[in-house]
Amino acid sequence: MLTKADFTAAQKRAAVMIRESGICISDEESQKVDVADFGLGRLEVEGAQILTLLATDRIAVKIIILFPRQTLPEHWHPPVGDDPGKEETIRVVSGDVRVYIPGEDNLKEGFIPAGQEEVYTMRNELILKPGQQIMFPPGMKHWFRAGEEGAVMYSFSTVARDILDGFTDPDIKRVTEIQEA
Amino acid sequence: MLTKADFTAAQKRAAVMIRESGICISDEESQKVDVADFGLGRLEVEGAQILTLLATDRIAVKIIILFPRQTLPEHWHPPVGDDPGKEETIRVVSGDVRVYIPGEDNLKEGFIPAGQEEVYTMRNELILKPGQQIMFPPGMKHWFRAGEEGAVMYSFSTVARDILDGFTDPDIKRVTEIQEA
Numbered sequence: 001m002l003t004k005a006d007f008t009a010a011q012k013r014a015a016v017m018i019r020e021s022g023i024c025i026s027d028e029e030s031q032k033v034d035v036a037d038f039g040l041g042r043l044e045v046e047g048a049q050i051l052t053l054l055a056t057d058r059i060a061v062k063i064i065i066l067f068p069r070q071t072l073p074e075h076w077h078p079p080v081g082d083d084p085g086k087e088e089t090i091r092v093v094s095g096d097v098r099v100y101i102p103g104e105d106n107l108k109e110g111f112i113p114a115g116q117e118e119v120y121t122m123r124n125e126l127i128l129k130p131g132q133q134i135m136f137p138p139g140m141k142h143w144f145r146a147g148e149e150g151a152v153m154y155s156f157s158t159v160a161r162d163i164l165d166g167f168t169d170p171d172i173k174r175v176t177e178i179q180e181a
Numbered sequence: 182m183l184t185k186a187d188f189t190a191a192q193k194r195a196a197v198m199i200r201e202s203g204i205c206i207s208d209e210e211s212q213k214v215d216v217a218d219f220g221l222g223r224l225e226v227e228g229a230q231i232l233t234l235l236a237t238d239r240i241a242v243k244i245i246i247l248f249p250r251q252t253l254p255e256h257w258h259p260p261v262g263d264d265p266g267k268e269e270t271i272r273v274v275s276g277d278v279r280v281y282i283p284g285e286d287n288l289k290e291g292f293i294p295a296g297q298e299e300v301y302t303m304r305n306e307l308i309l310k311p312g313q314q315i316m317f318p319p320g321m322k323h324w325f326r327a328g329e330e331g332a333v334m335y336s337f338s339t340v341a342r343d344i345l346d347g348f349t350d351p352d353i354k355r356v357t358e359i360q361e362a
Contacts, residue, residue, distance in 0.1 A: 022203030024274065024312035054270050054314070054337055059240050061270070061337045089235050089242070093205065131205035133235070156235055156242045156337065 014049035014065040021094035021152035039173030060160035066146035074143035085138025088157040095151030119169035195230035195246040202275035202333035220354030241341035247327035255324035266319025269338040276332030300350035
């Protein structure tokens with residue numbers, strides 16, 4: 001649950017970060033930035049801001065904005081009917097992003113949100129800088145966390161059906177609930 | 182046919198334009214910019230520079246760079262097997278782009294390359310500026326031309342099989358031939 005004021009403040013802050021990263025968006029687009037607290041109610045720790053530039057029944061292009069040290073919770077894109085699941089490539093535009101995927105545990109202490117160790121199971125850490133990218137095949141669990149300056153990145157993918165994503169944390173609700181003032 | 186020197190010069194010029202547009206690319210990527218004269222041998226008039234950031238069997242992301250007044254010839258993306266054809270969205274990053282699609286003829290005189298009137302049949306003109314985008318459904322004929330300052334744009338699409346694109350001009354060869362010095 002987010003208050004309307006918190007939602008709007010996060011939306012504005014994200015739009016400023018997009019523009020500071022050098023990406024040109026319209027005023028209309030800046031007002032369409034979605035703010036996701038994943039139902040956890042601690043946006044600054046676990047959450048993400050997402051602007052969808054394009055979403056058809058075949059592809060999607062989004063801008064993901066993370067505030068400093070903000071963590072996007074561990075999730076994966078399951079098969080849906082004939083679709084083997086969303087294939088997604090993240091390409092960093094500004095800031096640096098710690099990405100966690102299957103593989104050897106080389107995660108630095110203190111990078112998992114406090115008390116959430118059980119729902120962040122991928123421990124192979126890569127650090128991506130502007131101009132670097134990584135592809136997540138369908139079904140691959142992943143999560144990421146912005147560095148000290150926050151981060152702006154593109155998500156290029158096949159058709160996005162966010163509501164069907166799987167999350168390791170059973171407390172997560174993908175759709176943000178907004179508390180009207 | 183392009184000389185190796187012309188190819189390299191166009192590649193370097195395109196990489197500078199990408200970076201001036203605010204997009205961060207690696208040095209390795211800058212050396213992968215493709216230069217297409219479409220076999221017509223007049224690159225500055227009809228041609229394009231293209232950097233593929235991502236190409237899987239499901240999606241593709243490219244940066245298209247056009248020099249001032251350079252025209253990307255009329256073409257379309259046909260069906261291939263079970264695929265209804267490539268769906269492509271162009272989003273402008275810098276400069277302005279005149280896009281031509283089916284519809285009312287409102288094309289300004291002098292915007293078709295001289296002597297090429299017969300192979301530029303789409304005459305409905307839209308002008309896209311940075312942050313604006315347009316989607317071409319599979320099969321829709323389209324061509325575009327940069328303004329006075331050239332242009333940098335993203336192409337977000339389903340799987341790209343450029344070699345199978347259809348071109349209105351029968352003289353076009355999609356693969357650039359390079360004349361070794």
